[in-house]
Amino acid sequence: MRLVALPPSRRVWFFDLDNTLHDAHARIFPSMHDQINAYLMRRFDIDLGGANSMRRDFWEKYGTTMNGLVRHHGASPAEFLRATHQFAELADMVVHENAVRHALARLPGRKIIYSNAPRHYVDQVVRTLGVARYFDAVYSIESTRYLGKPSVAGFRMLLRKHHLDPRRCALVDDMLENLRTAKRLGMATVWVSPVKKSVPYVDLRVSSVTQLPGLVFRYAH
Ligand SMILES: [Mg+2]
Numbered sequence: 001m002r003l004v005a006l007p008p009s010r011r012v013w014f015f016d017l018d019n020t021l022h023d024a025h026a027r028i029f030p031s032m033h034d035q036i037n038a039y040l041m042r043r044f045d046i047d048l049g050g051a052n053s054m055r056r057d058f059w060e061k062y063g064t065t066m067n068g069l070v071r072h073h074g075a076s077p078a079e080f081l082r083a084t085h086q087f088a089e090l091a092d093m094v095v096h097e098n099a100v101r102h103a104l105a106r107l108p109g110r111k112i113i114y115s116n117a118p119r120h121y122v123d124q125v126v127r128t129l130g131v132a133r134y135f136d137a138v139y140s141i142e143s144t145r146y147l148g149k150p151s152v153a154g155f156r157m158l159l160r161k162h163h164l165d166p167r168r169c170a171l172v173d174d175m176l177e178n179l180r181t182a183k184r185l186g187m188a189t190v191w192v193s194p195v196k197k198s199v200p201y202v203d204l205r206v207s208s209v210t211q212l213p214g215l216v217f218r219y220a221h
Helices: 028-044 046-060 063-075 075-082 099-106 120-128 152-161 176-184 208-219
Strands: 014-015 110-114 137-139 169-173 187-190 204-206
Touching: 046 063, 063 075, 099 169, 099 208, 120 137, 152 176, 152 208, 169 176, 176 187, 176 204, 204 208
Parallel strands: 014 110, 014 169, 110 137, 169 187, 187 204
Antiparallel strands: none
């Protein structure tokens, strides 16, 4: 990873939030899928089976259900995200390792969160994780006018805003599509995944971000 050859003060780490800094598979995603299904059933007057397949089709074709709805049905992203990210007990649903805080503290370089989730949710999760102090900035889907990952335009907006050369930056994310865009732009890529496979546009794979500081240290020496 070319990035680690730079002095730590020049490195910029973009972190995804869900399934990167905490585990959303356990409790949050199942609830979110239920909320999305309920939204689709209401809006299109379809049954659960229809909603499930629509959700999956959009996810596969456009990366998110929201992108498919906006593209084909003129849905309002804000309204959709409000309707599908309601968690009464969100703080209790965030499953995370306390070691993540320690890892962020040890990882040299500036850090920025770039999430595809809406602002109210991102802020609440960041608060629950207790990691706000490690980040220079926290971006949600609204920050790039709903041009979230993996859109090139969204990345470019944030790079421009911080006057960043992509070659100084890395994306840490669990979604391969997002890493592919980051690599195309010249960024380094860290895949957070338990799956052991080599992917041409992935520079480094970790099963948890807690492994990152140790690996970067090893690389740099
Ligand atoms: Mg994620």
